[in-house]
Amino acid sequence: MLLLSLLLPAVRLCSQPAHTRLIYSHSLLNATPGAGESIVNSGGGFVAGKGWQATTENSQLRITLASALPFEGTFIINVTNFDPVSQNLPDDIKQHIINLYSRIYDNNKDIFETDGSWCNIRTGVGYSTGEGVAGFKFLAAARGIDTRDEERCIEDHTWSLTRTYEFKIIWTATYIYCYLDGSLMSRLPFAGQIEPFRYLLIGRDNLIWGYGAQPGVIFSNVRIYGPQSSPVQLSGRLLLQGAYEVGSHAMRTPAAGAAVPLQSPFPQAPYAASTVPAGIVDWVLVGLRSTPTGAPVVERSLWLRSDGRLIDPATAGTTVTLAAVTGSYYVTVQTRNHLAAMSATALVFDGLNASNCDFTTGMASYYGGKGAVQMEAGVWALQAGDINGDKAVTAADFSLWQSAARTGTAGYAAADLNLDGCCTTRDYVLWFENARASAASGMP
Secondary structure (H helix, E strand, O other), X not given: OOOOXXXXXXXXXXXXXXXXXXXXXXXXXXXXXXXXXXXXXXXXXXXXXXXXXXXXXXXXXXXXXXXXXXXXXXXXXXXXXXXXXXXXXXXXXXXXXXXXXXXXXXXXXXXXXXXXXEEEEEEEOOOOOOOXXXXXXXXXXXXXXXXXXXXXXXXXXXXXOOOOEEEEXXXXXXXXXXXXXXXXXXXXXXXXXXXXXXXXXXXXXXXXXXEEEOOOOEEEEEEEEEOOOOOEEEEEEOOEHHHEEOOOOEEOOOOHHHXXXXXXXXXXXXXXXXXXXXXXXEEEEEEEEOOOOOOEEEEEEEEEEXXXXXXXXXXXXXXXXEOOOOEEEEEEEEOOOEOOEEEOOOEEEOOOXXXXXXXXXXXXXXXXXXXXXXXXXXXXXXXXXXXXXXXXXXXXXXXXXXXXXXXXXXXOXXXXXXXXXXXXXXXXXXXXXXXXXXXXXXXX
């Protein structure tokens, strides 16, 4: 281990978070991708039993991860056959070895004018105090070019081609750190990140001429760790067409004979409450997805209050906790008899502040641009009638309503679309209007 930490300011020696949950790994012995990811080798080669080698200044291994990384994590990679002095490129070319990005361009300088985040490690004799020695530069930006910072590191160091070195990058909501063989090299500000890392470029960066790979280096054993699952927070609002009353600008609560039960009706996320407070309209199932079509990362049974607020049954508060790591997620919601919905875009969950998801403001809030109906000016609600939960209002739902109506079903029943405690023609009218309009959810 390099004994360089003694040369660093004492403020840097504070302990960093220990990320122990492995969320990604690759040996780099081949270009075989994991599920949902892609790996593109350009101008490099795989050395049997060793890893991927940058053979020219144009070599690059691009890894697009299946999903974005958390807003706090640790990236580790091993490098060997590594010497920035003997492998230095002519013409003042900046040699890139490691690059993390939240978005990718043909010319990555385009990210400068966005809210994108990135970090790079550059090497070469441009970072040297004299002949035969060299170090590297660590650069990072949490949110666009205005947040960019950089630092030169160990410019008087000598390297061995036979040794294996470990580079490690740790990022948090406030700082980003660079380590070499366990010793802290640099700490840069990293507050304000809103776009999580997703792209890993090993070797050449996607910049204009002058930002090549360091030829000869062999990379292996990529590991990315995240924090242990700690709750993220959601503040949400949605309305149900069947229960909404224009006069009160709110939803009616169930009649006495159709009271919301203590037990959630959603077996995917069971929950039993000891009591249901006044003003609760129904249970809903809320989840988070990393991708629009992906499986839920987490799901919870929540209460829906008459003003449309999601309520955490564990606390009776409007800030809901969900057991997911920080990152970007689509918010999904399912009900007993209205169309399911998903947020139009992925929302950022930073673990510090509650992310807001409001399905009442307009169709633009809904993934796929459908599944809602306008109740009054500026107020939208999930469409009623999806009794069987197949994300469409069809004849199959009519059959379920008809059966319930014929048998006089009353109380807490899925066929009771307007939540008045009875299965009547009032529910049929809701179903008919939406079925005639071919109402369907936009949630995949």
